[in-house]
Amino acid sequence: MSTTDTDVGGAITLTDDELYPYITHAGTRHWLTGPGLPGDGPLVGFGTLREHGLRRLADLAGDAERLAGELQDQLVIGALRTFDRDLESIVLDGVTGEVSTTYLHRSPAPMDLSPLAPSLEALVRFAAATEELTASGGNFASYETRFGPKAVTEVSDRLAAVFEGAVGEEVPPFWRMAALIRPLARIAGPGEGLVLDLPKRLLDEEFGAGGIMRFEDVDFPTALTHEPTRRFLRETGLPENGSVFQLDTEVPLPALSEYYADERPGDFTTDELPATADHLIRLGYLLEDTNLVVDGTTGTVLAWSEPDLILRPLNADISTLAFTLWLLHREKSLDAAHELSDAYEQLAATMSQTLATVDPLACDPTPALPGDDGWRYWPEIFEDQAGGTLYR
Template sequence: LLAALAEAAGGESAPYRKAAALLRPLSLTAPAPHPDVVLSLPHRLLAQEFGAAAVVRFEEIDFPPALTHEPTRRFLRETGLPEADRVFRPADPDDAPLPTLTEPPQPRELPPAADRLIRLGDLTGDAEAVLDGATGEVRLRTAQGPALHPLAKDVSTLACALWLLHGEDRDTAPTTDAYDRLALLLHHTLTAISAPPTPPATTWHFWTSLLSVKAPDIS
């Protein structure tokens, strides 16, 4: 598809068209829930995009007993999570094993079942990604209260979202019409691949806030 776009444009294709060609099929073919992780992403995909040094892979010693979801453990060991400076900074396994919310420090009010919720990393806007150790679902925790918001179906869709956002940062200037169109398409895709199994009670979503998406569709 990318080769066809380049041929039609005389050998060159605008970054927006390249990104849209990759994103639109993802948004149309969002995978159904699966007992394993949703997406099979190889470590090399993240290493090529972010650099090998910026992809954190974990070892068994880094997992707390609360992390009982084996597909999540395997993904964190074999693929890992990328460090995306603008969006996400994963917990450093060299510092300490991944902590649950019940471990200090505890600057915020704890949500229910905090003993099975694991701090996965920091997000932009004084928020953090929290992993449900039993189900593998990734949620958003903010400073606004103990309630958790949906973020991603699992660690694989979180990693894919960060991969897509990293390419958007590199290819498109945020002051152009192309960026606005790409942001809408990217938001649609992120929502499709990372929407949690249980629909949220609100239409607000972290990706919407991050991309400042205001339009309701991408047509």
């Protein structure tokens, strides 16, 4: 099989000779010799087609003879993507033109196909609409300055209509979760002194009024000088139990150095604690060995790992921390209604990409602090299927 392709204006196209004999579906042949497929994007990438041309699953599987007959001639053309890595392979049926995903095993393990789109044209349209939503462009440009529950519902319905217009009510999982979860990034607009201005009582409605802890000025240590953070903790508060976050309700809130000196003397030396421990306010913990702290001067939210002795960025500020906890709680409700976690890796990628839309710092592995190794809590915890963070 030829490993060449023609790159026209960034689109990946193939010649009739390169399609023969693998693709007989007329509409697919027309698409690949005409408009073609876009270059790699944030959701789908076709680098494998650009680099290798058309290849059958039977040519790539570890034991082709054990591959189900109907799968052998499926053509690998690309991959679903998250940030800078591939998730599942995108495969094309050359006879019907239907597009699916699968995990490409180099072993005799069985493969399953999950539907992705009825055609290449629909796949390109689905991806473009989802990217427009994220960027508030194209059909979603009118929502650039609109936020709140009503905007979320309208955007979700509009994106779902794009998918349902091509496939009916049986929308493939990847796009169904895109329509349900990605619009949640529009729940809050820009804040004053903080990244987000959360709708009033958003957390109360999600977690229950009795599940939200609000603080008073007397609860704040002198090291907490960042006024927008103080205001948020007074007026909005945080969930006492955010599933993966346990708020410290023993007030007043201590600096990290005070917490260890008073509650766990001798566990860590001064040299082992972060150099800024006197200015890091402990809000609670993510795991029993990971403290959640806020920088009292800047308002940045950080995670202090005791086993690693590393201070890592967690969220841009207290408002995006609250959004993250709300997003995770909302996802569980959506999973209960729509069984999103049946496609767990796709769901984890969608959650990380949605969070990154609101708070890039939370998912950016670029080292930002002394000793920072680039490990980021939220993407890792979303992807931990064994831990079951995203299961309802």
